[in-house]
Amino acid sequence: DQQVKQNSPSLSVQEGRISILNCDYTNSMFDYFLWYKKYPAEGPTFLISISSIKDKNEDGRFTVFLNKSAKHLSLHIVPSQPGDSAVYFCAATRSQVMNRDDKIIFGKGTRLHILP
């Protein structure tokens, strides 16, 4: 039972254009969401996060939007650059966890190709 879904395994975008990566979740208890970027043979690096009290968070070229009613979030990258070519993972968790259950649930990732 996948609690975090990234339905697009891959995405190709022209350099300079906007890249939009999508993520859906099923657990309404999730209140903290993260995006990670991963290059081959390396560990994921944290990109940007958003708390459920917000609907938008921006950091430079990266913006994450959260639609709680639709249980959907998206990552926008603008303008897209060649170095953005990587696998992007969406993740979700419950930030205020009072028991020993402290998991961050990851999606399967979307491979982004930035075309010259």
Add this chain to the structure above:
Amino acid sequence: DGGITQSPKYLFRKEGQNVTLSCEQNLNHDAMYWYRQDPGQGLRLIYYSQIVNDFQKGDIAEGYSVSREKKESFPLTVTSAQKNPTAFYLCASREPRGQSQPQHFGDGTRLSIL
């Protein structure tokens, strides 16, 4: 320079052999995690630990074991009971629960069967 160090980067296992993957962090994080990544799959949680001398099974703990004797170290043993151990293994850490903080990851260990 704070971070997470995983070693070795590449590891080979013979049939019936146990192998141990090292994970060390100097970020002073309480929580540590082990994930496995297979092609086309996301990161699947093997074990995690909130505090020294305590750890919990993740979603795919069978065939693996861990220990958490020190705050900075969380080694993972892949036992002979794990029938499909070939994968990319990632260790992560983060601030204690109750804080909205991201995980920090090491650069991974790729395990292959000889």
